[in-house]
Amino acid sequence: MAARRAASTTADAGDNPVGPGSGPHAPTARTSGPAGPGTRAPNIRSQVSLALREALIIGRIQPGRSVTLRGLAEELGTSPMPVREAIRGLAAENALDVSVSGRVAVPRMTDRKFGEILDARMLLEPQVAVLALPFLGKADVRRLQALDDEIDASLGNGDVEAYMRLNHAFHFAIYEAAGSEVLLPLVESVWLQFGPFMRMVYGRVGTRMLVDHHKQAIAAIGARDAAALRAAIRADIAEGMQLIGEGIGAAGTT
Amino acid sequence: MAARRAASTTADAGDNPVGPGSGPHAPTARTSGPAGPGTRAPNIRSQVSLALREALIIGRIQPGRSVTLRGLAEELGTSPMPVREAIRGLAAENALDVSVSGRVAVPRMTDRKFGEILDARMLLEPQVAVLALPFLGKADVRRLQALDDEIDASLGNGDVEAYMRLNHAFHFAIYEAAGSEVLLPLVESVWLQFGPFMRMVYGRVGTRMLVDHHKQAIAAIGARDAAALRAAIRADIAEGMQLIGEGIGAAGTT
DNA sequence: TGAAGGGATTTGTGATCACTTAATTGCAGC
DNA sequence: GCTGCAATTAAGTGATCACAAATCCCTTCA
Structure with missing residues (x-):
């Protein structure tokens, strides 16, 4: 991350997409050493999983990109086992996506899958937001406003990766307040599935014409208006996904 | 060891809950040997996963029951790796459920989790059913009727395990017709979460007072009536879950 | 009789290895 | 120059091992 990555246009090979930006042979798998006494030294698998999840949600790995055990292991400085x-x-x-031969890859998007993801988001996310509403206080509203300001800034300077990360943070700052053990993982699973595709589309068409409904959502939370929050989330999903959906024909199944 | 293990009533250890009913040392992990030429010899991991999924959906493993790698491996005649x-x-x-120490167990139910599962089911399953409706033909209706007859029979003779299996088969015979790549796995995940608890409740209170709405669903499918199908699924979930939910206080967090 | 301590066992974790199969590449033949 | 085949490489899979941590059980002492 010290030096920005050279733009690589190859679709199926290239430099490391995962990892928090440190060098490829940085000892990510550090369990020993003077870790804080409170931290319980999470296992390497969790770190790998977290790194992969973030890479997917941010869209740092392209759809269709193959992920190999040994490759990823070397990249993260660990053995293939975790x-x-x-x-x-x-x-x-x-x-x-695991093919029949066992090869692992980031799934490609199809139009029908995209429609299903839209369905799932429309079903789950407004409901989770409403469930979270009673737990959201003034401090959360301020935090959401700050996040939304950062989002606007990222949209202004065209930083797609920052937008991806911040948009996820904004939505899940709302959803996580519900403390949901069942619904939230379902939403997470859906986000993991459309992250890479969303990133690819934004990388091509840009984020300039992107209109979100975050301010309506913040206002609804501040007013404790469940119906308005539900409507804001629905509108946010609908408009955002419509913009992405237009990219399916151009870049979807490539 | 060859003979069946003595019946143990302790909640946290005992005989094998997983496995398709064959002997504990049946060579489940058969990759060599004269497998059919068409079958591609699925890997052991898939078989283990399938066995576990079925055990959970049928409720053959009790909530709170710990699952050990080596134990399950020996039970299925394989190494701990798959x-x-x-x-x-x-x-x-x-x-x-994976505890912080890495121990794996079947999650216990809580009232709030139960409410979330009900929410998730009510959101997802009617929608999936409606999406499947255009793909369901007369042959499917007959198959559903046959399944429902079997369900009635299992309710009559109090065979809880058969009921669990057949009820799952009935619902997913509908849902799977949608060919959904996104929504169906979400529904599966939810079923996996309440299966063990449902089984435990039914094992205690019996299935006698259980009323389902399968016949309304079949009729709605036959009539291609989306609204009626949605209503039938909703009613089926609501009533079934209400019966189960009454068991939370008695048996939930034990 | 109860609790606390310690040792033995269990269990998850990460690494390494051998094996099989699927891609890929290079080469020969047409 | 293109196609098809074969050798090579790459990659997933299952097994085994060493290790550390947690758990369990038994002993011992108050």
């Missing part, structure tokens, strides 16, 4: 389990977990969430 | 990956996948779907 990667295997992490990949297995992501595959169970349909965030990664 | 079990590890299968468990990791199930854990990613929230079908299994």
